Amino acid sequence: MRASPECYNIASCTQKCAGFSRAHQLPVKRVIFDTKPARPVISPYGARTLSEVIMTKLSKASRISTQISGGYLTNFINTAVMMLLLAGLLFTFSSGAEEARSLPPPTLDQSPIPEAKEEVAVFAGGCFWGVQGVYQHVKGVTNAVSGYAGGNKDTAHYDLVGSGSTGHAEAVRITYDPSKISYGQLLQIFFSVAHDPTQLDRQGPDIGTQYRSAIFPMNAEQAKIADAYITEIDRSRAFDSNIATKIEPDQSFYPAEDYHQDFMVMNPAYPYIVIHDKPKVENLKRLFPEEYRSDPVLVSAQPSN
Numbered sequence: 001m002r003a004s005p006e007c008y009n010i011a012s013c014t015q016k017c018a019g020f021s022r023a024h025q026l027p028v029k030r031v032i033f034d035t036k037p038a039r040p041v042i043s044p045y046g047a048r049t050l051s052e053v054i055m056t057k058l059s060k061a062s063r064i065s066t067q068i069s070g071g072y073l074t075n076f077i078n079t080a081v082m083m084l085l086l087a088g089l090l091f092t093f094s095s096g097a098e099e100a101r102s103l104p105p106p107t108l109d110q111s112p113i114p115e116a117k118e119e120v121a122v123f124a125g126g127c128f129w130g131v132q133g134v135y136q137h138v139k140g141v142t143n144a145v146s147g148y149a150g151g152n153k154d155t156a157h158y159d160l161v162g163s164g165s166t167g168h169a170e171a172v173r174i175t176y177d178p179s180k181i182s183y184g185q186l187l188q189i190f191f192s193v194a195h196d197p198t199q200l201d202r203q204g205p206d207i208g209t210q211y212r213s214a215i216f217p218m219n220a221e222q223a224k225i226a227d228a229y230i231t232e233i234d235r236s237r238a239f240d241s242n243i244a245t246k247i248e249p250d251q252s253f254y255p256a257e258d259y260h261q262d263f264m265v266m267n268p269a270y271p272y273i274v275i276h277d278k279p280k281v282e283n284l285k286r287l288f289p290e291e292y293r294s295d296p297v298l299v300s301a302q303p304s305n
Contacts, residue, residue, distance in 0.1 A: 100193045100283035101238055106229035109184030110221065118142060119178045121186050122149055122216035122253050124169035125195030126203025130277035131172045133264035134194045134284055136296035140181030145173045145299055146263070147255040149216045149248075156254035164208035171216065173253045181291065183222055187215075187229050189291065191243075193283040197233075198241040204276050213245040216253065223249050261299040 113119070125131045128146035135144040148156040151167035161168045174186060191197050195213060196204075203211045217223035230243045255261075264273050264281075285292045 099196070100280075100287060101191070102287050103188055103192045103233060103238055104236075105188045106184040106225060107232060108225050108228045110178065110182050110225060113178055116178050118175050119183065120218050121174045121176065121183055121222070122171055122218070122251075123174065123186075123190050123194070124149060124171040124212060124214040124216070125190060125197070126170070126199075126211045126213070127206055127272075127276070128170040128172050128256065128260065129263040129273065130280050131170075131190075131194050132262075133273075133277055133296070134189065134280050135172060135174050135186070136262075136265070136298065137281055137284055137293055138176075138181065138186070138189060138288075139291050139293045140179075141174055141176045141186075141297055143173075143175040143297060143299065143302055145175075145255050146260045147171055147173060147253050149251050149253045150214065153252070153254055158257055158260070161210050162208075164210050166210070168254075169210055169212050169214050170256075171214070171253060173255075183225055184229070185291065187226060189284065189288060190215075191229070191233060191245075193280055193287060195280075197243045197245045198239045200244040213243075215245060215247050216251045217247060217249050220249075223247055262296075265296055265298060 110119075123131060132144045132146045135141050147170075148161050148166075148168040149171040150169045151161070155161065155166035156168060160166050161170065176186065197213045199213065201207070201209045201212050203213070215222075215226045217226060226245075226247050230245060230247075233239070234242050263270075264277055267273055268278070
């Protein structure tokens with residue numbers, strides 16, 4: 001379900017944001033002006049919730065502007081001052097979007113599999129909305145499902161995984177046609193545009209082991225290819241820091257709740273999607289034009305079992 005456009009009106013947002021999630025039946029954690037849960041944000045102002053920073057600064061600005069004018073500033077000017085300050089704060093928090101890198105393909109890749117119709121890859125790279133959205137636009141991918149990997153079945157639920165104590169990472173199971181795209185090519189996209197592989201136990205504004213960078217290989221060959229590629233990238237010094245991605249074999253994947261599937265497509269105006277995830281798809285289109293497909297392959301369009 002899409003959020004109402006009025007929720008993105010900066011002038012009215014501070015009055016409406018507290019009820020935004022409940023009103024639109026969307027996960028509260030991703031709301032850009034979230035007031036609960038108190039998710040810490042790393043910023044020039046320290047580890048505080050974004051809403052705390054914004055409201056503190058707006059309140060201070062209002063008091064200062066009123067003192068300067070002796071209390072005679074019009075509501076219009078007060079509102080303008082607060083809007084400008086809010087815009088500056090939003091720029092500060094949104095400017096940390098992952099930078100895309102044009103990485104070469106791995107030297108070692110998957111061996112051809114005679115008559116293979118489909119293969120599976122499972123990657124974790126922060127919030128699964130964006131990772132799913134990227135691979136839904138990759139030619140040769142026949143399905144991309146958001147879910148959880150690294151923990152037990154009993155804890156594979158969004159509210160529990162969000163605690164960071166389940167061992168799960170938000171992950172995406174990618175089903176692909178190996179005659180059209182290889183495992184190595186999927187890895188290349190993963191490290192180039194899907195996320196920042198140098199961030200440890202976080203991704204952008206999301207902090208915790210549930211947002212870690214991880215690869216869950218389906219077999220020994222996938223693990224070998226992934227390990228060799230990570231070594232290649234580190235040796236090339238393509239990033240300023242070493243790759244933080246961990247290879248975690250022998251882990252099961254559990255699909256996420258229905259409302260998480262196709263989230264980018266269903267909620268294109270959602271603030272988190274606009275700031276953090278849409279640029280990833282644009283980078284895919286720019287850096288991998290031969291692999292990019294304009295029409296995403298959707299979970300909701302898959303045949304029922």
